[in-house]
Amino acid sequence: MISNEHVSKVYKMGEVDLRVIKDLNLQVSHGEFVAIVGPSGSGKSTVLNLLGCLDKPTEGKILIDETDVTQLDTTALANFRGENIGFIFQSFNLIPVLSVYENIEYPLIMIQNLPEQERHKRIMELLKDVDMLDQKDKFPDQLSGGQRQRVAIARALVTKPKIVFADEPTANLDTKTSNQIITLMRNIQQEFNTTFIFATHDEKIVRVVDRIITLVDGVVTDDKRIAS
Amino acid sequence: MKNIIKMSLRNLLRSGRRTALTASLITIGVVFVLVYAALSGSFKAYMVGQITDSMLGHVQIHKKGYVASIDSLPLDKNLNQKQIEKITEFLDDNPYIESYTFRLKLGAMFSNYIASTSVRLNGINPKKETQTLPLFASRIDGSDPSSLKEGSIIVPELLAKGMNIKKDDTIVLVATNQKGSVNGLNFKVAGTSETVSGPGGRDGYIHINDVKKLLRIKQVEVSEVVVRLKDVDQLYKAMQLLKPLTLLKNEKDKPLFEIHTWEKLSPFYNIVKMLDIMDISIKIILISIVLISILNVMVMSVYERIKEIGTIAAMGTTPSTISKLFLTEGLMLGIFGTILGAMLSYVIVFVINTIGITFSFGRQDNLTLNPVLNFNEVLVVSIIVIIISLIASISPARKASKLNPVDALRQN
Numbered sequence A: 001m002i003s004n005e006h007v008s009k010v011y012k013m014g015e016v017d018l019r020v021i022k023d024l025n026l027q028v029s030h031g032e033f034v035a036i037v038g039p040s041g042s043g044k045s046t047v048l049n050l051l052g053c054l055d056k057p058t059e060g061k062i063l064i065d066e067t068d069v070t071q072l073d074t075t076a077l078a079n080f081r082g083e084n085i086g087f088i089f090q091s092f093n094l095i096p097v098l099s100v101y102e103n104i105e106y107p108l109i110m111i112q113n114l115p116e117q118e119r120h121k122r123i124m125e126l127l128k129d130v131d132m133l134d135q136k137d138k139f140p141d142q143l144s145g146g147q148r149q150r151v152a153i154a155r156a157l158v159t160k161p162k163i164v165f166a167d168e169p170t171a172n173l174d175t176k177t178s179n180q181i182i183t184l185m186r187n188i189q190q191e192f193n194t195t196f197i198f199a200t201h202d203e204k205i206v207r208v209v210d211r212i213i214t215l216v217d218g219v220v221t222d223d224k225r226i227a228s
Numbered sequence B: 001m002k003n004i005i006k007m008s009l010r011n012l013l014r015s016g017r018r019t020a021l022t023a024s025l026i027t028i029g030v031v032f033v034l035v036y037a038a039l040s041g042s043f044k045a046y047m048v049g050q051i052t053d054s055m056l057g058h059v060q061i062h063k064k065g066y067v068a069s070i071d072s073l074p075l076d077k078n079l080n081q082k083q084i085e086k087i088t089e090f091l092d093d094n095p096y097i098e099s100y101t102f103r104l105k106l107g108a109m110f111s112n113y114i115a116s117t118s119v120r121l122n123g124i125n126p127k128k129e130t131q132t133l134p135l136f137a138s139r140i141d142g143s144d145p146s147s148l149k150e151g152s153i154i155v156p157e158l159l160a161k162g163m164n165i166k167k168d169d170t171i172v173l174v175a176t177n178q179k180g181s182v183n184g185l186n187f188k189v190a191g192t193s194e195t196v197s198g199p200g201g202r203d204g205y206i207h208i209n210d211v212k213k214l215l216r217i218k219q220v221e222v223s224e225v226v227v228r229l230k231d232v233d234q235l236y237k238a239m240q241l242l243k244p245l246t247l248l249k250n251e252k253d254k255p256l257f258e259i260h261t262w263e264k265l266s267p268f269y270n271i272v273k274m275l276d277i278m279d280i281s282i283k284i285i286l287i288s289i290v291l292i293s294i295l296n297v298m299v300m301s302v303y304e305r306i307k308e309i310g311t312i313a314a315m316g317t318t319p320s321t322i323s324k325l326f327l328t329e330g331l332m333l334g335i336f337g338t339i340l341g342a343m344l345s346y347v348i349v350f351v352i353n354t355i356g357i358t359f360s361f362g363r364q365d366n367l368t369l370n371p372v373l374n375f376n377e378v379l380v381v382s383i384i385v386i387i388i389s390l391i392a393s394i395s396p397a398r399k400a401s402k403l404n405p406v407d408a409l410r411q412n
């Protein structure tokens, strides 16, 4: 459960204050599959960064399952993200020096510090889920965009996060690959009841989500649920 | 930690050429320092050995004030029997001392019946002198000084050349004693002594009994006590035991004796000190090389990987782990460079010893340098380089750990 009250974000541009998010009040429940849409520059990424605990709001409170994340310091926030949040990026952002297997293993070692056996089990399962088992020893630069994004999805999910944030996850992929990736995330959401929050322009995503939040100039202008 | 090392290693290998370049820069620096230290150490040991073993000894004891007026070789500043007994007592008790010898010095007129000049002479006990100064004989041309007989003289090289004096020539020495009476004796030239710099470096040698005859002295008298230690490195311990001697006072409550170490007597000590300063300078240069090259590489490394840092930070890697990743990277670069440098230094020193590089010093040619790589030196240099690598990585690592993930992720 994510909730926030009167959240705003101001960027200082020299002398001018740029109010990018204005009085945001949002509630997202467990297992929701949500898209934030809106024109370019409307503040979608900013909202995602705030809810994903990457950035702190200028005003307001953000609560994730009772934790007021605006009160946490940098290290506590990092630990909180490591335990509760997964990220999927537009340009995949795999670590180039690590193999597919090691990329997925990274958060389990460096962040969650899980024992070897448990790690192996989880990674192998996820590799199967994202259909990358036969590519597990390759390095990111040997993979196609769709394959990289599948690895990135596995990496985001391996820590069993409550919420996954994905900023334009399909923007660098072709239609067919995008559809595969979207289906993959939808299946995972249904299987593990993981919350997914997207920031996107992609119609293909908008078509499958349960809820569409429209943002214009940092203000929510529409928030509609779609019965599935 | 294992995984941090793995990641750092992979990152180092990713920019392999840059890593190799930096590591080899450090390697060259380390080799330079270690080989220089080995060579200068060898040269220094030789030089010090040469000067102390052929002329100065390790420690000299005089009556207070003698060294200050050593140019005039004053006869009134000689040690008498009682004083010598006192000194001997101390020397015999000192476990660091190998041997010692007495010299009775004087200035005299030297004549070959054609021309005459003044000469500085050491009256020596030939057996003791050669025992205390094992390289003394190597300074002497024409005869073995350990069997210098009464009535023979070893003439300083410069004087022999200037007056065209050869072995077995007869010359006359004329001296004035303390009471003002003049005496002359004939001597046969037994050989010449090489000039070396330092007090006594231009002196001739005769038997101590001849000095007494020349000066008409009946009792025991000594100008200078020369001491050889078993191990030069124990100089300060030996001096500590001799210290009570310098505290002894005469009737007028003035100190009786003065004791000098070879360092105080030899002008070579300054050269030795200069070699040491060079050594320190080279180390400082090495430190700068390591500092600048590692700093440079690490700054580049952070700059190139901003987006990657943003990614791992977003996933939940704590700032301290990010900082450790970069510190480890710099540290490993330093360790590689050092290990390689140390190994290469051992090889180079081994090669120098096998080829045998020769040099000349004084009368001796074809002296081979035998540099030794002191393990402690290797250890100290390695530790310095490794610590400096770590220090150089601190600021880039801090920068990486302080990056805001949102800003970092926006980079391309």
Ligand SMILES: Nc1ncnc2c1ncn2[C@@H]1O[C@H](COP(=O)(O)OP(=O)(O)OP(=O)(O)O)[C@@H](O)[C@H]1O
Pocket (backbone or CB within 6 Å): A011, A012, A013, A018, A020, A038, A039, A040, A041, A042, A043, A044, A045, A046, A047, A199
């Ligand atoms: N660090 C920053 N400093 C100043 N202004 C910023 C900063 N980050 C974002 N902005 C501004 O905030 C506004 C919202 O940006 P944001 O990236 O959230 O938009 P977006 O909806 O994600 O756009 P897009 O669809 O193009 O990704 C924009 O006007 C942008 O210029």
Ligand SMILES: [Mg+2]
Pocket (backbone or CB within 6 Å): A044, A045, A046, A167, A199
């Ligand atoms: Mg955006």
